[in-house]
Amino acid sequence: MARRPSTDLQLRAPDPRRDREALFDLIARCFPMPDHAARLAHLREGYIDHSHYDWAASRIGLIGDRIVTHFGVWDYAMRIGRAQVRTGGIGVVCTDADYRGRNLMMQTVEAALQAMVDDGYDMSVLFGIRDFYHRFGYVAAWPEMVYTVRLEDLPAAKAPHGLRRGRYQPSQELAELYNRYAAGLTGTAVRPTYRRHSPRRPRQLHRWGTGDAPEGYAVIEDGDEALICLDAAGEADAILAALARAARRSCHRSIRFRGLHERSALARRLHRLPGSATVYWAPSGGAMIAALNLRAILEKMRPELARRVKGSALARFQGRLTLQGGHQRATVALDGGRIAVADGPVVNSRLRSASHLAQLLIGSRDGDEMLRQGDLQATGDGRILLPILFPAQQPRLAQPDQF
Ligand SMILES: CC(C)(COP(=O)(O)OP(=O)(O)OC[C@H]1O[C@@H](n2cnc3c(N)ncnc32)[C@H](O)[C@@H]1OP(=O)(O)O)[C@@H](O)C(=O)NCCC(=O)NCCS
Incomplete structure (x- = not known):
């Protein structure tokens, strides 16, 4: 044209x-x-x-x-x-x-x-069409994953105490509960995000607890082949018991989890049960991410980076590491577990990526794999600092927070 x-x-x-x-x-x-x-x-x-x-x-x-x-x-x-x-x-x-x-x-x-x-x-995330957003600096952020578990493979358990059903609407108390269970899970949003659910399809909320505040909840949708869980927080076995009961009521024989964080307590519980997972990873389209302000991101990550270093064999390490991506550059100074983000010249120890730096920052992929694929270059101490400072995180954004 x-x-x-x-x-x-x-x-x-x-x-x-x-x-x-x-x-x-x-x-x-x-x-x-x-x-x-x-x-x-x-x-x-x-x-x-x-x-x-x-x-x-x-x-x-x-x-x-x-x-x-x-x-x-x-x-x-x-x-x-x-x-x-x-x-x-x-x-x-x-x-x-x-x-x-x-x-x-x-x-x-x-x-x-x-x-x-x-x-x-600091960053930008989107769920987009293919072959379009890479031209603006966005790269794939995480794969789309769907877990499926059959009802017969779930542990036999009674429904949690105080289980109530209703139409789903976000609320402050659900947000607070979610935030407790999402603490430390990379890619998740601090809630509240959307204050109201504007349904294209109605969603049900199953919540439980003996007092006024919920102890757990699950947001579900009726799928053609399975009951779909779009969001949940609380004790993993209680969530599974509530979902099993909901699936039995709606005559579904399996439960599907969308947008589940792989490092959540619920996913860890599912990993110990028979089940299947489909993973769709596309280099373009789907969840994509861009780092808008490298220096500001590293500043905000300082306590997290310090925690990672302190728990590692490099706890006493002293030195500097320059991160470079596109037109952005920042240097991290490590001093016996303390981290500072420094201006100043580029140093010999470097992690450089023309277009995949955002993946490194949120741990979309294993750093070694990025090196092997040529999406990242490491020089000097960059090679040994890489897995300590930027380990894989399996980031994910829960379905109700998506835009
Ligand atoms: C996608 C959309 C926003 C593009 O708008 P547009 O004003 O036509 O785009 P531009 O003319 O600025 O094109 C910018 C570049 O993107 C490319 N492009 C345009 N539409 C594209 C598409 N659908 N898929 C992939 N690439 C596309 C163009 O070829 C151009 O690339 P080039 O500079 O290398 O030649 C428009 O087609 C649209 O509104 N589509 C319907 C809604 C939609 O799907 N939005 C995206 C939701 S994630």
């Missing part, structure tokens, strides 16, 4: 009052649901309105008075071990069908990435 140049695109943050209706109309046309009204309701009931959508960091492109592009940013804190980094979750990226193929999204994304950096974001 011959590319028509565009010189008249105006880029700015959408105004929540002035631009809201036109913006929602654009999104509803670009991401059609069975009917336009259903999509508008979805945007109004919780996906954008009443949510952590960031009107200041998101970007729209206008030609004349008409909004023709949108790049949406949702503001949340992502865990990297015990550290938290400010992350822009990206959604409803679209160009008006009449204006596609004119380089307009290219310009909109560049403006939005700059706005995120200026507004203090």
Whole structure:
């Protein structure tokens, strides 16, 4: 297709009052649901309105008075071990069908990435189409994984005390419980994220506990072949017992877990039961991540990096390590378990990656594998520091937090 140049695109943050209706109309046309009204309701009931959508960091492109592009940013804190980094979750990226193929999204994304950096974001995560986002510095973040366990393979157990069923809506008490169980799990979001669930499909909440506050919960959806668990927190055996009861009631013979963190207590329990897992890992499309501010990320990771070093054979190590990726560079100084992020010249010990540094920072992959595949280069002490400072984390973002 011959590319028509565009010189008249105006880029700015959408105004929540002035631009809201036109913006929602654009999104509803670009991401059609069975009917336009259903999509508008979805945007109004919780996906954008009443949510952590960031009107200041998101970007729209206008030609004349008409909004023709949108790049949406949702503001949340992502865990990297015990550290938290400010992350822009990206959604409803679209160009008006009449204006596609004119380089307009290219310009909109560049403006939005700059706005995120200026507004203090450290990283950005999205779930996207294939072969598109790599051009803006995003790389695959983690695979999509689905665990399936048959009802007959679950341990026989009574349903937990005080089990109640209802329609799912996020709440502060569920968020607090989730945060307790998600502590230290890389890639997870600190809740609350979405304040309201705007259902495309209704979801059920099974919660239990003997007092007012829940001791555990599971969010489920009826699938064609299995009961689907989209989110859960609490003691692993109690979750499995509640799910088994729900599956029996809905005549499902197996339970499927989507977005389950592989290092969660629930996943560790499942690993000891018969079951199957399908893993879908794509180099582009699916969950993708970009490091927006390397220095700020390392600053926020300092206590986490110190904890990793102190628990290792390099606890007494003294030296410096430069991380380099794209146009970003920062140096970490190690001094007997203390970590500082330093300016100053590039040092001999280096970890360098043209486009995969974000994977290293969140531990998407084993560092050795990255070296073997040529996605990372290590020099000097970089080679021995790599598995200590940046071990694989099996990061994952739970389904209800996705944008
Ligand atoms: C995807 C979409 C946003 C692209 O917008 P656009 O304004 O046409 O994109 P641009 O003209 O700025 O194209 C930028 C680059 O991406 C490429 N590109 C455009 N659409 C693409 C697509 N669907 N898949 C892969 N690459 C695409 C272009 O070829 C161009 O690459 P080049 O500079 O190397 O030639 C637009 O097609 C759209 O709104 N689609 C429907 C909604 C959607 O699927 N959004 C993505 C959700 S994750």
